[in-house]
Amino acid sequence: MDALNVFEELRFIVELLVAEQLFVWAFAKRKKNFWMKSSIGYALLIAIAVNYLQIQSWTEAFHSSFLTKSVSVSWYIFLVILSLIHIRMCYVITLSDALFMGIAGYSVQHIEYVVVNEVIARGIWKEVTNNLWLYILICIVTCALWYYLIARIFAAKLKACGGILYEDSIQTVLYFLVMLVVLFFTAFLGQDIFLSGTTDYSQVNYKGATYDFFSCTLVLVVQYSIFRISTLNREKEIVKQLLHERQKQYRLSKENIEMINHKCHDLKHQIQALKEAKSEELERYIEEVEESIMIYDTVVKTENEVLNTILSEKSLYCEKHRIRLSCIVDANQLDFMSTLDIYALLGNAIDNAIECVIRQRDKEKRVISLTISANGSFLCIQTNNYYEGNLQIVDGIPVTTKKNWDFHGFGMKSMKHLAEKYGGTLYTSLENGIFMLQIVIPIPAEFTRLLKEAETGKR
Known part of the structure; x- marks a missing residue:
């Protein structure tokens, strides 16, 4: 196996998993035995990802461009689905939220891939892949800077959601599934345009890279907008509830004050009656006063x-x-x-x-x-x-x-x-x-x- 190809396969799955963790880490509660499940999941996904090179060599033996592309597209979709299952296995999270995190994570990873792999390595600076360690360093640095920016702008804000953005409903799950399909379609279409219908990397079309970049950026912006709308709606509900609670608290306080005033009014008359009471009536008046103040002993x-x-x-x-x-x-x-x-x-x-x-x-x-x-x-x-x-x-x-x-x-x-x-x-x-x-x-x-x-x- 060529070392560069092995790195590219490892790079995809690792960058995807890190991008998804970027969103879900501070958002969702981790399940029991999280570290064990997470480690096993990472190891399995990495092992599966590397096997694509063997599958690719089998499909190329048929000399069918359509078959090769179909297998390639299906393989990367398969890896994304496995990464979503990994999230569900490790975190307490709804299916809708897992899809939300997966879409955002894939968009972030693919934008970095377009810039480094398609624009730099296959276009502007083709010789960079001749020095594998330099290429790896560039990938690590660009990935770290890009992910840090996304963490500050988007991912960090998810922490305030308390572990849930969307309840699982047929409409919500279908919406995010459709959005995921659209993301796959636009991403692979952009790469097809970029390669101009051939596997000859010397022939590149920057229109494809531009299309790919902006389509994934648009999906990420839509995700952020959905998140902000959901957050604002939740805040609106909380404000409405607080206003309602304040009104209820005002009524409660008013009733309590009225009751205390009523008790004080009764006490005034009862104390006056005590002053004027005859000895045979004194005990009855004392019992009435005790009953009036009994409420304060019950607290x-x-x-x-x-x-x-x-x-x-x-x-x-x-x-x-x-x-x-x-x-x-x-x-x-x-x-x-x-x-x-x-x-x-x-x-x-x-x-x-x-x-x-x-x-x-x-x-x-x-x-x-x-x-x-x-x-x-x-x-x-x-x-x-x-x-x-x-x-x-x-x-x-x-x-x-x-x-x-x-x-x-x-x-x-x-x-x-x-x-x-x-x-x-x-x-x-x-x-x-x-x-x-x-x-x-x-x-x-x-x-x-x-x-x-x-x-x-x-x-």
Whole structure:
């Protein structure tokens, strides 16, 4: 085998895999045994790629230009498909997102190939391939510079997406498959134009290289535009949700203030009555005063200020609407999460439970239980409440029955997203009229160690 040809085959698969990793590395969560799967995948793909030289020699024996081109095109498509399977084997990623990363990675790799292989090595500086080590160095340098530029402009922004851009749906998967086919067609058509229908590398057509370069650049721009539109739509949804939550928070605060004012008004009259009460009526008035301030004793006090705020707000609301909120919480286990994430996660969980039980006609079923505890190395958050009627659950999330789809249902999705952000899962079920929401999140080992040290220090 010619050393240059071996290098070209190795170069394609390595550059493709690196380009795909450029996008997916910071984007998706890695699966269990990632390094073993990744290493085996790299080794297999490299071994398969080199075998093309043997296949090419077999096809050339038939002296058929059409057969040679067909096998060449099919081979490189086959390698790209294998690279996509490699991504799916190593990362927790949807098929749609894997196709998205594959299209972007192939476009980046092919643009570098067009510039170095077609324009420089076969056109401007044909003698460069005579010195294999110089040619390898040029490939490495141009690839590193180009990939670094793409990483700064495009790939780094994917990290903020939380591991998912698109859910798998027939329309989305078909769209990206069509886009991948278009990319293959334009890339191979550009190379065919470049070689002017012959394998004689001395005859080059820069129109083909220009076409190839701009078609892949266009695909990359389209990918970036799709990503930006998806990100902006997600941000728009979040802003809408935040505005909705602020309105709801305002109403809740207003109701709580009204209730406190009402209680204070009652206390004023009860204290006045105490002053004027006869001895036989004194005990009854004292009981009324105790009942008025009982609500403030029901609020759970923990070592986590965020949790205290949430439980205080929700307890006051539940008291007003005759809902019993029962809490068993180990607040220390929440400290590894950010303040906003705790507020969003628990606030949404309790709000959903309140919306369910507030419609209960049976007052005895207006009960919500909240449990926060550590089970081994996992944080478990669970709410239980009564639920009337049927409920459809899809992918662990109940399908909302409310008309306002923009807001209802989004809260459950945001909770699932937050759980997955910390490497956890969200699960819901409805059995015997009781709805259960369970969130399980792995507790970081470093946090567990610090927590144990702190508890030891207290002792």
